Amino acid sequence: MGEGRGEGTVVTPSAEFPPLTPAELDALRRIGAQWRTAPGRPGWSRELPVDPTLGRYRGRPTPSRFGRLTPIEMFRANAAGGEPPGKAAAGGERPEENEPEELVATEGATLPGSRLGRGLARLRRAVFGPPLRSSAVLYERMRKLVALPVLSSDLLSSVAYGPEAMLSVLLLAGGGALGLSLPLAALLVVLMVVVGVSYRQTIPAYPHGAGSYIVASDNLGSMAGLAAAAGLMMDYVLTVSVSIAAGVNAVTSALPGLARFTVPLGILVIAVLLAGNLRGVRTAGNIFAIPTYAFVLALVAVLGAGFVQAAGRGFAPLPPPPVPVVEGLGLLLVLRAFSSGAVSMTGIEAVSNAVPAFRPTEWRNARATLSFMVGMLVALFAGIVVLIHLNGVVPAPGQTVLSQLARHSFPTGPWYALVQAATALILLLAANTAYNGFPRLLFFMARAGHAPRRFLHLGDRLAFSDGLVVLSVTAAVVFVAFGGHTQSLIPLYAVGVFLAFTLSQAGMVVHWRRHRGAGWRRRLAVNALGAALSGLVLLTAASAKFTEGAWVVVVAVPLLVLLFHRVQVHYRRLNHALALRPPGAAPAAGPAPADRGPGPPEGEESPQQVRHLVIVPVARLNLASLRALAYAASLGQPTLAVHLAPEEGEADQFREQWEAWGDHVRLETVVSPYRAVIGPLAHYLEALHASRPDLVFTVIVPEVVLRRSWYRPLHSQAEQRLRRALRRLPGVVVTSVPVHLPG
Structure with a gap:
């Protein structure tokens, strides 16, 4: 796929029905020629004992069952594929002479025939909303003000635990090692900027949606793309389970009486997220936008008050409490701290994967949103690390670092409680980024045949319902299996997501070498630097945290790649068996798989x-x-x-x-x-x-x-x-x- 700056292709229900290739159209014409020359039966197929347009019912009362199940509406065919919502639903315009007429089933046609089925359908609509017309997909896309919180909730919420994860590793070497937090944070800021700029370059190069799976597949081959997809899928599932666990833990810390309900509360939050996202992209964005903005404002308030207090003492850092040395300070420990802090970058790829979900011009709005996201991430991450250093805060059991900073900034008044409430809420809703990325990743994979085709389907509310349900069920299983205490899965974060980062950036290096446009060397250098830094984090996390759980990714990624490959083999066999061929022609080029079994008799297309x-x-x-x-x-x-x-x-x-x-x-x-x-x-x-x-x-x-x-x-x-x-x-x-x- 070459570089292009046109508008991104909108994901529509028609994605389930890809057009025929020129070769298939030619074969179809040759097959159809035999139908037209059927001996002794000219025009037989057009002789029908009924009027298929049901024109006899126009202007007349229709039977109740007929009217309920197959309501008919006539409207002028639209070359763009649909009418604005409400126009055709009201009856539309009468078709002009010589223009094709179409039968359109109204919303009532979707109701089941049984009384129980209709009752369940009405309950479903009350929870998820009434179904949307296919043409409404044009109006379900996000504007930047909504897309920013929807796609950044995971990325921005990670600053609540990313700096603490880095300090927890440095603390093993004693309080003296905490001084390395500033240079490590500076290096992480460089990594954030480099990866952010790299994905910013990726968006206009792949304006139809440029997740790591597509970029790696296009430039490094199918297996590299599947490996990137496997890493991202694990990251999305962990994002849901770990974020909800962290949010529930924040709630139960404030209200200890709810601790025994940790698992039910987590399942309830997953159900709420699922229901909100099943209502559609725009509705979910409106629901989950406010908590993200509230969290950002809360952190800005904490940083502002903290720096004002630090300025009052001339920015002199307070000494941290004494901490015993558990492990010697060495290169491996420093690299582990660096990779632990890198979990603050999870979710940075979400915008490039969701370009078609933006309003026109899609790639331009997506790139602007990504720039805002990375800018906010850098400012919040750097500000928190610096304020931690100035206040001498260290990780402590029973209270997070962010909670300690909030107490320093707001020792009295209700502001500390508001900051904690905003933090708990954003941690609970940080999983919403995964609810946007996971189904779209499955959509792109299904389009290439690497995932079941059912993930191409848009549900009643024009959301990828099947992908949302799969993500919810999988995350719920992980959450329940670990009893709501999924902190042990955090080491898997860096391995999965940085595997995708590394392959994506390496793929962009190959892309720029193939498509040498203006400034390609500069862009190649940026992506090469991003690939090198991401690869460093990947190797460090995989080796240093192998025994802590990273081995799960090392084992799971090849298994998932094998599964995706087998799915594609099945669809390849299916396409081979169902491919259109001219009468008397040999099967399509290339041998059919040996174990595909007997096929249908040849030459029965007329x-x-x-x-x-x-x-x-x-x-x-x-x-x-x-x-x-x-x-x-x-x-x-x-x-x-x-x-x-x-x-x-x-x-x-x-x-x-x-x-x-x-x-x-x-x-x-x-x-x-x-x-x-x-x-x-x-x-x-x-x-x-x-x-x-x-x-x-x-x-x-x-x-x-x-x-x-x-x-x-x-x-x-x-x-x-x-x-x-x-x-x-x-x-x-x-x-x-x-x-x-x-x-």
Whole structure:
């Protein structure tokens, strides 16, 4: 993907239905030519006994069930793919002459038919909001004022524990080692700026959404992209579980009586985040924007008051309390402290991954938002570290460093409680960044075939519902498994996220070497520096924290890469089997996978090439089986009836009944002395198919439809069992003729 500064492509529901390639269109035309030249049947496919436009219902009362399930609206077709919300819903404009008319299902068409289903649907809408039209995706994108808190909550909240994580490592070498916090913080600020500028360069180069997965895949290969995706996915899950654990711990510290409800409180917060994000991007942004801004204002107040107090004593640093030496000061300890402080950068890639979620011009607004985010991060991180140094604060059990700074800045009054409340709230909602990044990452992966295609689907509120649910369930499992005390998972942060950072920056180095535009050497140097610093943090975190839990990432990333690769192999096989090919053409270039199994018969893309044999299993002659036989005979194709008998006597008796009926259809009986039905019938049909694989076998099964579900145990469900048994046979179609029971 080359550099471009056009508007980012909006993610729409049409992403589930990618357009055909030119080769596929050519094959489609050649296949369609055979339909047009079907011998002796000119125009047969356009002769219908009903009006498909349902024009006869216009201006007339319609049956209530018809009107509820398939309401019809006529509107002028829009070349852009949709009308503004509300226009078509009100009936739209009458189509002008010679313009195509379209049938549009209204919101009422989505309601289930049963009373219970409608009740649940109304409850769902009350919680998540009414469904949005597909065209409303243009109005669901974020403006910068909303995007900034939505995408920065994880990044900005990390300053509440990032500096403390760095000091906790330095403290192992005694109070004298705390002096290294300032140079290490300066180096971390350089890293923040370099990585931020690197992603700022990435956004206009990849204006359609440039997460580490896309950049690494495009420039370093599929495996590098999958490794970046695996690291980011683990980071997103940990962001949710760890942030919520930290927030819940902050709440239970202030209210110790709630400590025994840690796990239920955490699950409740995950449910609230899920519900808020399922309501859509814009709604979630409006809900979660205020806590982020409140946290930023609280930190600015703490820093402002703290520096005013420090200025009163001439900025003379207060001595820290004496701390015993636990570990000698060495290079490894310094590197561990540096990598621990680097967790303050988690979430910095969120903007580049969510470019299509911005309002036009997407890449420009995304880049401006990222610049504000990085600027706020640098200012808050540097200010907190400097204020820690000036106040002589050290990590202490039972109270966070940020809490100690707030007490220093506001020793009296309600301001300390407000700062703690804002901190707890932002920690609880910091997971919202993951709720924006994780589903979009899965969307990009599904588009390339590395994740299930269901993650391309936009839900009722134009949110990636499946990805949101998967993230919530996974994070909840991690949270429950560790009893809400997930601090031991913090060492995994740096490994996963800096793996993605390193691969992304290295990918951009390759990108600039390939696309040598104006100033490419300067941009390459910035990305190369970012890759080097990120790689240093990655190696340090992976080696120094291997025994603390980093081994989980070392093991999990290759396993996830293998899983993603296997998903793509499956879709490659599917695409190979379903690829459009001109009549008589050989399969697509490249051998099909050896274990893909038998495929459908070749050359059955036009009606005249399909040769039928209709088969009707008949257990007994009653109304259901006679209707199935009548339906089969009406198709005008060769028809065979099959009866399975438990013994010869029953077979003879059935033949007599068959002859009394008139022997209108060829009958074949299969004696099953072991009284099995589905197995022998499936094997018999498989043997028939093996003898003539060029035939399409249409198995017509009579099916009794019950109005009450509690009657199902009274029936054998043989139709469903037979359908499952025949599903694996290529060229076999199973259909049913329903007979509805009253009452």
